Amino acid sequence: MPPDLHLITRAKEGDASAFEELVCTHQARIYNLCRHMLGQAQDAEDAAQDSFLKAYRNLGSFTPDASFTTWLYRIAINTCLDHRKKPLWRSLFQKNSKGEEFMLAEPAHCFTPERLYEAKQLRELVQACLARLPVKLRAALVLKELEGCSYEEIAEILDVSLGTVKSRISRAREELRQMMRKSTEQKSGTIV
Numbered sequence: 443m444p445p446d447l448h449l450i451t452r453a454k455e456g457d458a459s460a461f462e463e464l465v466c467t468h469q470a471r472i473y474n475l476c477r478h479m480l481g482q483a484q485d486a487e488d489a490a491q492d493s494f495l496k497a498y499r500n501l502g503s504f505t506p507d508a509s510f511t512t513w514l515y516r517i518a519i520n521t522c523l524d525h526r527k528k529p530l531w532r533s534l535f536q537k538n539s540k541g542e543e544f545m546l547a548e549p550a551h552c553f554t555p556e557r558l559y560e561a562k563q564l565r566e567l568v569q570a571c572l573a574r575l576p577v578k579l580r581a582a583l584v585l586k587e588l589e590g591c592s593y594e595e596i597a598e599i600l601d602v603s604l605g606t607v608k609s610r611i612s613r614a615r616e617e618l619r620q621m622m623r624k625s626t627e628q629k630s631g632t633i634v
Contacts (some may be wrong), residue, residue: 488525
C-alpha cells in the first residue's frame with residue numbers, strides 16, 4: 443500500500459487531520475517546485491497554498507492507482523501557470539520588497555572565499571538563464587533536475603507523452619547550455 447493511501451482515504455472521509463498530515467509531508471517539495479517555477483518567495487507561497495487548496499477540493503477525483511505525489515505535482519504546475527497569467531505577477535529572479543531573491547541550493551561544502559564567489563556567480567547565471575527558458579521547457583527541466591522526477595512521472599505530471607518529455611528536457615538543456623556559454627563569452631569580452 444502506498445504510504446499516502448491511508449491518509450488519503452481518511453481525508454476523503456472528512457478527516458481534516460489526515461489531510462493536514464499530507465500537507466506536512468509534501469509542502470516542502472511543492473513549495474520548492476513553485477519557487478523554481480515562479481522565482482519569488484511570496485508567489486511560490488501563494489501558489490503552493492493554492493495547490494493544496496485545489497488538491498483538497500478535488501481529493502474525491504484522486505484515484506488510488508495513481509501516485510499522489512505525481513497528482514499533486516500536476517496541480518502545482520498548473521497552479522504556477524495560472525499564477526504567471528496574473529497581472530500582478532512579478533518578473534522572475536528580481537528582488538521582492540523584502541530583498542529576497544530566488545536561490546538555488548547553497549553549496550554543501552565549505553570552500554575558499556574564491557570558490558564560494560565562483561559558485562555564487564554560477565548559481566546566479568543558471569538562475570538568470572533558467573528564467574529565460576520557455577515555461578514548458580523550464581517545467582520539464584525543473585522536475586527532472588531539481589525535483590528528481592523520472593521521465594515517466596514528468597510525463598504524467600505535465601500530461602504529455604514520454605517522447606515529448608525527453609524532447610523538452612533535451613531542448614531545455616541545450617538552450618540553457620547555449621545561454622550560459624553566450625553569457626560567459628559576453629562577460630569575458632569574447633566575440634562569437
